[in-house]
Amino acid sequence: MSSLSVAAPLPTVARQAPKQWGRLTLIGAAWSVFAFFLLLPLVIVLTEALQAGVGTFFSAIFEPDALAALRLTLLAVAISVPLNVLFGVAAAWCVSKYEFRGKSILVTLIDLPFSVSPVIAGLVYVLLFGAQGLFGEWLLEHDIQIIFAVPGIVLATLFVTVPFVARELIPLMQEQGTQEEEAARLLGASGWQMFWHVTVPNIRWGLIYGVVLCTARAMGEFGAVSVVSGHIRGLTNTLPLHVEILYNEYNHVAAFSVASLLLALALVILLLKQWSESRINRLRHSGAEE
Amino acid sequence: MSIRRFAFAALAGALFTTQALAADTLLNVSYDPTRELYQEFNSAFAQHWKAQGKGDVTIQQSHGGSGKQARSVIDGLRADVVTLALAGDIDELHRLGKLIPADWQSRLPDASTPYTSTIVFLVRKGNPKGLKDWGDLVKPGVEVITPNPKTSGGARWNFLAAWAWAKKQYGSDEKAQEYVTQLYKQVPVLDTGARGSTITFVNNRIGDVLLAWENEAFLALKEEGGDALEIVVPSLSILAEPPVAVVDRNVERKGTRELATAYLNHLYSEEGQRIAAKNFYRPRNAKVAAEFAEQFPQLELVTIDGAFNGWKEAQPKFFSDGGVFDQIYQAH
16 A cells, blocks of 8 residues: 555656756745744743753753643643543444434534634633633632632633544545444444444544643633633643743743743654554544445 | 553643642733833732731732723623722723722822823934924924824823913914824824834834833833933923722622722832832822922823813813824825
8 A cells, every 4th residue: 555655656756857946845845844833932932941051941941930830731731621522432422323403513612612713712611600700609609719819710711622632533534434333233242342443543633633632722721721721820820821921021021931841741742743643544544344 | 552542641730730730819900011010019019918928919910091991891701909090990890890980090099080181202322313392393204103192191191281371472272282183193104002002112223202201211211221222201291190909899709808998008008109219209208209300300290180180071071083293094
């Protein structure tokens, strides 16, 4: 398979040799756009962060407010990602294994957070749980704080990350159909056994890919979280919000140091994504060959 | 149990255990340019509180555009004290949120304003466009940077300072409105807060002149060194009075009234006044003011009460929906 795909284009290129410059310009353009819009900013973040030396870099990262922001960001990820996995699997299951009315509406609604601006997502929670909001008085009476506290930040993160796992799983599970599950049931498996031994192994890599995307978004979310955060230093600032605060305080080195911490986390996630993506492709190809 | 799993658990534990809440905490919700002031004042107050035998206190800070911060407190941000850019924003806490009584401003000395400031111009070194007074700002080709008066308290002081000068210069409200309309036509970016505008002007090098809090202008000069920028003091400006208040409904719920009151009172102490002056706010205390007299240029200052009959009249007239600002900015 792979040897074929390399060998196949060769004769075409040879035949169209005069047009090769077109290909080269396109590739060159793609690379220069990539270098200018992606690579250059990354390099700038790192050079700004390290311009005052490694010592300043690490002291900015290990400063208590930065650690508190890291802790809050990881907490938001740790809560929102598992919940999204649950929701994503359930939604994808519904959509791919059952036929019911309003299915296409459900699929469309899952995508809503992609199209709604994060600021609106944040404001919706303020309107629901803020002191002037729908549940405001009740929450106040029971001394429960959602907005401008950790629960609000988790909710906002959840909202913007809802589609990731479901979006990844729906096409995968639809492609796989229900045959294997039906076979499992016929052979006497319980519902749980069927799910655990047939469905999960089949969707494993898609699930991991969705989780990786979801984690990346949860860590980086700025808009929705900014609206519900209240910006209390060391308490309700996530890493992206902390970067903005440091920048606004003329503290460029610290801002870019913390930014490069976010960047490092993002790179780890990117590698995970690449890895799970290649696994999915291999799985699909082996499936196709069977 | 593998070592790896143990290490992971230990790491997770270290990350997620919240600090023991032994110390009292106080949340000060403030506006944009006071970051440096309250950083210094908070540690001074914590020492003062401890020296009185009241134990440790942790002061949490939140900063942002003044109007936005007031909105957050109304929406449920549990501030013990607010230290905002203008009385109009704190009035909203009473009007919309019933968080404080109507007479909040008479509860502390000097109309609850422990320090004042004014509005000055920050220009590029050498003042290449020759901007000396408000009249020069509407010359063709001059770009003016100021934040959005809808969200920023500093921007409202900027607006009113410009209005006050034009009214004195040209003699009528109509002429003043013409001048201010032209002024806002020359604003390329409206940021949401004073700090955003400063960054736009100083770091992103957009615009020829920044209308800024005096303290913000001094701070920008200090941070960026004196070789890129200079301050121009106009012939007339406004006495900007950023007031402070205890948020009654919140301190009663949290039981922090004594702490919150002591915190604000300490702003009026000699130590508090000196910290304010060091951070380029004009102190109220006569003795401290004399110490720092050389730092602050002398200029004619109108007051919000004298020239505009107070915020209760100025806020709806100029900045509410459909007010003067909306009219002139829509025309643009």
